[in-house]
Every structure is written in C-alpha cells, then in structure tokens.
Amino acid sequence: MSGIPVDPVYGEGPNPGEYPFTRGIRPSMYRSRLWTMRMFAGFGTASDTNARFKEILRNGGTGLSTAFDMPTLMGRDSDHEWALGEVGRAGVAVDTLADMRDLFADIDLGHVSTSMTINGPAHIIMAMYIALAEETSVERSSLSGTIQNDILKEYQAQKEYIFPPRPSMRLITDLIRFTATEMPRWHPVSVSGYHIREAGSNAPQELAFTLANGFAYVEAAVAAGLDIDDFAPRLSFFFNSHSDFFEEIGKFRAARRIWARWMKERYGAQDERSMLCRFHTQTAGVSLTAQQPEINVARVALQALAAVLGGSQSLHTDSFDEAMALPTEDAARIALRTQQIIAYETGVANVADPLGGSAYVEWMTDEIERRAEEIFAHLDQLGDGSILEGVYAGIDNGYFVGAIADSGYRFERAVNAGRRIVVGVNQFTEGDHPGDRNLLRIDPQVEVDQLKRLADVKKSRNESAVASALAELTVDAAEPTVNIMPATIRAVQALATEGEIVAALEAVFGTYVETAVM
Numbered sequence: 001m002s003g004i005p006v007d008p009v010y011g012e013g014p015n016p017g018e019y020p021f022t023r024g025i026r027p028s029m030y031r032s033r034l035w036t037m038r039m040f041a042g043f044g045t046a047s048d049t050n051a052r053f054k055e056i057l058r059n060g061g062t063g064l065s066t067a068f069d070m071p072t073l074m075g076r077d078s079d080h081e082w083a084l085g086e087v088g089r090a091g092v093a094v095d096t097l098a099d100m101r102d103l104f105a106d107i108d109l110g111h112v113s114t115s116m117t118i119n120g121p122a123h124i125i126m127a128m129y130i131a132l133a134e135e136t137s138v139e140r141s142s143l144s145g146t147i148q149n150d151i152l153k154e155y156q157a158q159k160e161y162i163f164p165p166r167p168s169m170r171l172i173t174d175l176i177r178f179t180a181t182e183m184p185r186w187h188p189v190s191v192s193g194y195h196i197r198e199a200g201s202n203a204p205q206e207l208a209f210t211l212a213n214g215f216a217y218v219e220a221a222v223a224a225g226l227d228i229d230d231f232a233p234r235l236s237f238f239f240n241s242h243s244d245f246f247e248e249i250g251k252f253r254a255a256r257r258i259w260a261r262w263m264k265e266r267y268g269a270q271d272e273r274s275m276l277c278r279f280h281t282q283t284a285g286v287s288l289t290a291q292q293p294e295i296n297v298a299r300v301a302l303q304a305l306a307a308v309l310g311g312s313q314s315l316h317t318d319s320f321d322e323a324m325a326l327p328t329e330d331a332a333r334i335a336l337r338t339q340q341i342i343a344y345e346t347g348v349a350n351v352a353d354p355l356g357g358s359a360y361v362e363w364m365t366d367e368i369e370r371r372a373e374e375i376f377a378h379l380d381q382l383g384d385g386s387i388l389e390g391v392y393a394g395i396d397n398g399y400f401v402g403a404i405a406d407s408g409y410r411f412e413r414a415v416n417a418g419r420r421i422v423v424g425v426n427q428f429t430e431g432d433h434p435g436d437r438n439l440l441r442i443d444p445q446v447e448v449d450q451l452k453r454l455a456d457v458k459k460s461r462n463e464s465a466v467a468s469a470l471a472e473l474t475v476d477a478a479e480p481t482v483n484i485m486p487a488t489i490r491a492v493q494a495l496a497t498e499g500e501i502v503a504a505l506e507a508v509f510g511t512y513v514e515t516a517v518m
Contacts, residue, residue: 006350011357016311020260022253022365023353024311025276030349036314037339038115038280042067042091043326044446045453046102049092052329053107059333060340063145065115065316066103067091068125073160075121077499078450087447090326095454095499097492100128101135110138114145115190115280115314120162122149123175124498127488130183146187146236146280149175152213152391153192155514156400157199162502165392167509170480172217173224178485180231187236189217190280196400197240198286200408203251204368206240208375209400211258212387215376218267219388228267232274241307242284243299249355250364252310255279258369280314281307288323292424292432296320301338308342309355315339325439398515454497461495469494470504477508 008028009015017027026032039061041052053064069091071083077095078087087093094100104114109132118125126147130140151168154161161168172189179188193201193210201209214235221231237255241248259277263269283303288296297320304317317335319327327335343349355361376387382399383390394400414420421427469491476487491501 001347009352009356010354016352016356019264019272019275020257021276022257023356025256025278025313027352029311029352030308030343031352034343034349035308035312036063036113036280037061037336037343038063038065038113038314038316039332039336040065040067040117040282040316041332042069043440044088044092044442045450046092046094046099047105048088048446050103050105050107052332053104055329056332056336057107057112059336061336063113063115063314064107066117068116068118069093070160072125072498073118073120075124075162075498075502077497078447078454080499085447087450089442093446093450094125094128095450095497096457096495097128097131098453098457098495100125100132104132108138109133109136110142114143116145116147119148119151119154119158120160120168121498121502122147122151123171123485123488124492124501126175127485127492131489131493140183142185143183144185146190147175148190148192148238150189150192150213150238152216152395153195153209155395155512156196156209156213157201157404158195159514161512163505163509164512165395167505168512169216169220171484173221173226174483174485176217176221176231177224177226177483179234180226184234187234188231190236190238191217192238194238194240194282196404197242197284199404200411201404202407202411203242203244203247204371205375205403205407207251207255207258207368208372210237210239211255211262211372212376212379212391214259215262215267215387216391218263219386222267223388228263228269229271229274232263232267232269233271233276236313237277237279239279239281239307239312240284241281241303241310241312243287243303245302245306246360246364247368248303248306249310249361250368252279252281252307252312253353253361253365254369254372256311257365258372278313280316281310281312282316283307283318285318285322288318288320289422289424290323291429293320293323293437295424296323297334297338300335301342304338305342305346305348308348309353311353321437321439324437326442328438328440396515457495458497465494466491466496466500469496470500473501474504474508477505 016024039056042049070086072094076082078093176188179186191214193206196209197206256277260275263275283300300317317338319331319335321331379390382393473487476482476484
C-alpha cells in the first residue's frame with residue numbers, strides 16, 4: 001500500500017522454479033498467474049447444478065469443480081434400491097449422457113477448465129464428458145481439466161470403491177494411456193490426500209500416503225508399457241489445508257521436494273515437467289463446526305492463506321455452513337470472496353514463496369519430509385522393493401485404515417479432554433444461535449424428477465444398441481491388453497446408464513468387499 005517496490009523472490013537458491021521445486025513450480029509463481037479459484041459445486045438435478053456453475057462463473061470463479069451424489073459415486077443409477085433417499089443430496093445425480101448434457105448446458109467446454117471428483121466409475125463419467133464435448137463440436141484434444149480417478153485412497157479412507165484394487169488399477173492405467181495420446185491438456189488422475197486427511201490422518205500421513213499412491217500409479221503405468229515422461233507431466237495432486245498454519249505450509253513445500261526427487265532419482269524421469277508436483281487444495285471441511293458456524297469464515301480464510309503461502313495451483317474454499325448442509329448460494333459466494341481478498345488485497349501474491357528461509361518453516365518442511373520417508377520405507381519393505389505392491393499389501397492388511405483411525409482417535413480424545421481447544425465447541429461457546437440458520441434443503445421432488453428423467457431416457461433409446469455396446473464392453477474388459485475407454489465411450493453414446501456399465505464390468509472384475517480391521 002505504501003508503494004515500496006519488491007523483488008519477485010528473496011533469499012538463497014534453489015529459487016522457485018528450480019529443482020527440487022521446494023519453493024514453487026514456477027519462478028514468478030502468482031506474480032505471473034494467480035491460482036485457479038475452483039469452487040466445488042453439485043446438488044439436485046443436473047439443471048440445478050448448471051445454474052450454480054453459471055453463478056460461480058459470473059462471480060469471478062475461474063474453473064468448475066463437480067460434486068456427484070452418492071449413488072453416482074458408487075456406480076449406481078438413481079433407480080437402484082441403494083439410491084433411495086440419496087439422489088441429488090450430497091452432489092448432482094448423473095445417470096446417463098442426457099444428464100451430462102444438462103449439467104454443462106450453454107457452457108463452452110473448450111474454454112472452461114473442469115474438475116470432476118469421482119473415482120470408482122471415473123472412466124464412465126469421463127466417457128460421458130468426452131461424448132458431450134464432441135456433440136458440441138469441441139475436440140477431445142481441446143478439453144482441459146482434471147478427473148480425480150484416485151481409487152487407492154478409496155480403499156484407504158473414503159470407501160467409495162466398486163471393483164477390487166487390481167482391476168481398478170487397470171481402469172486407471174487405461175485412462176492414463178487414453179489421455180496421454182488423445183487429450184494432452186487433461187489430468188487423468190488427481191492423487192488425493194484430502195479424503196485421507198478428512199478421515200482422520202495427520203499432516204505427515206496425508207502427505208506420505210498421497211505421494212505413495214502417486215508412486216504406485218507411476219509404477220502401474222510404466223508396467224503397462226508407458227514411458228514415464230509421456231504421462232507424468234499430467235499427474236496432479238489434491239491436498240487438504242487444515243488449521244495448523246505452519247505445518248500445512250511445510251507439508252506443501254515438502255510435497256514438491258519429495259515428488260521431484262523420487263521422480264528423478266527412483267523412476268528416472270528426464271522431463272522436468274514430470275518432476276513438478278502441481279496440486280489443488282481445499283480447506284478442511286472436517287474442521288468446520290456446526291456451533292457458531294459464522295466463525296468458520298475465519299478458519300477458512302487462514303487455511304486458504306496457508307494454501308497460498310504453500311504454493312497451491314488451485315484452491316477451493318469451504319462455505320461456512322458446510323458442517324450442516326450443502327452451501328447456500330450466499331455462503332458459497334462468501335467463500336469465493338475470501339480467496340479474492342487474499343489474491344487482490346493482502347499482497348501475499350507479490351513475492352514467490354515469501355516464507356522461504358524462515359528457520360521455522362524450513363525446519364518444518366524438513367521434518368515432514370523425514371516422517372514421510374519413514375512411511376515410504378515401510379511400504380517399500382511391504383512390497384519387496386515396489387511401492388505399488390506395498391500399497392496393495394497395506395490395503396490388504398489394514399495398515400492405512402488402522403493408521404488413519406489411530407490418528408483420528410488421538411485427535412478426538414484431545415478435544416474431548418480439553419487438551420486441544422476448538423473455539424465454539426469446547427471453549428468460548430457463548431453466542432451460538434442454532435435457530436437462526438438458513439440452510440439449503442434439497443426438495444424430495446428432486447429424486448422424483450430424476451427417476452422420471454431416467455425412465456424417459458430408457459424409453460427413448462435403442463435397446464438393441466445398448467445391449468450390443470455393453471456386450472462389446474464386457475469382451476474388452478476380459479482382455480487386459482485392450483484399452484477399455486473406446487468401448488465405454490460407445491456405450492455412453494448409446495445411452496447406457498452408469499449402473500448398467502458398472503454391472504457389465506462387475507461381471508468380469510467382481511466387486512470388492514473390505515476385510516474388517518480389528
């Protein structure tokens with residue numbers, strides 16, 4: 001504000017943009033390009049969410065992020081018995097290509113970057129997105145965005161899996177191969193620590209489990225015959241930004257350094273872009289409180305600031321009312337405005353890695369890296385020299401589930417015993433007004449309307465074409481060397497439902513049932 005000129009970066013090298021990229025992936029960081037303000041949205045019908053997407057873009061959002069409802073995430077149609085009462089509740093319902101048309105109606109997919117948070121049936125939703133783009137004369141090669149497609153963390157934390165781990169990994173490597181040749185601007189996997197953290201892990205565990213999963217995808221893709229530098233530049237990450245301000249900043253800095261070193265030294269990447277850990281960040285939904293929800297605005301602002309000071313490429317800020325319901329339009333706008341205040345009013349974007357060189361931040365970065373390396377060593381041992389096999393073994397023997405549960409238990413005991421203060425929950429509890437809340441309620445008519453829409457689609461389609469497409473898909477699924485994406489695209493173009501495609505694949509792959517951890 002005083003007009004004092006500042007340099008792009010301060011301190012000793014390696015500087016931002018220089019290997020191992022601890023200080024950032026680009027030399028100038030936000031001076032040349034701000035992070036993408038990508039707000040997560042999805043509820044009700046595809047048309048409801050389309051309206052929210054347009055509201056976000058009108059208010060200055062620079063990317064779209066899609067939340068799907070639970071039936072869609074689990075690969076079940078809205079008329080499945082498991083879907084009763086869940087249609088459109090926690091995200092948008094997408095059963096067929098017809099829903100995808102409504103979801104992105106009047107939005108130019110050639111110019112908007114889109115993120116889609118889905119894992120078990122990710123390749124089906126991706127096929128719908130590709131089919132829609134081509135219906136609107138947008139080449140698949142022009143599409144930009146990310147699909148989460150990170151199945152390993154589902155077995156470890158979020159539990160939205162369908163097939164067993166190994167065929168699930170085949171679906172992921174098929175999509176990696178497909179996008180590497182057909183969609184050069186698309187990120188086929190966003191390796192997610194967010195859900196690992198929300199399930200109860202601490203920061204070093206979030207970092208280590210996430211990067212280990214990233215290494216596992218690299219090993220699987222290389223084993224499938226891909227050259228690492230043909231796909232690794234399009235891998236991205238998704239981290240949580242929690243409430244311990246400096247620990248989070250250290251976590252982000254350590255992530256970049258570890259990924260760069262492992263990609264170069266262990267996996268032999270030659271292209272520097274393969275060594276860049278690019279990541280989206282979301283503020284910690286689990287930290288939000290139903291008590292005094294207005295003060296969640298302060299929590300979100302500090303978590304968002306940690307993400308920015310840690311060098312995130314993309315950011316979602318949670319809405320203050322999300323501990324109780326999906327966000328209202330006003331709450332979502334305040335969350336976006338929080339990012340805009342950080343970007344345009346605080347000046348923190350004027351210098352790359354402004355905390356670099358701080359004795360505390362550098363120590364924290366080193367310490368989180370050290371703890372992560374201990375976990376990598378354990379997984380390497382479990383897999384006899386393969387992180388991929390170590391991750392499979394850790395899923396099978398309950399290592400991940402147990403470690404996350406133990407951390408979450410210790411945190412809750414500290415809160416319940418008063419050793420950790422949560423404002424408004426176990427201290428400073430005056431001022432809560434639970435009767436004043438204006439929450440977003442999903443009308444039960446949403447489910448009625450979606451069931452009618454699905455029934456209408458089934459009546460209108462060519463059943464012979466659907467049966468033929470599903471039969472072709474089953475044949476391709478049974479042959480491990482055939483990429484399953486082309487057959488999946490043809491199936492969604494025939495208006496096969498997501499549930500029908502999943503059922504065809506379950507006939508070949510089976511369904512995963514978790515072993516209980518005692």
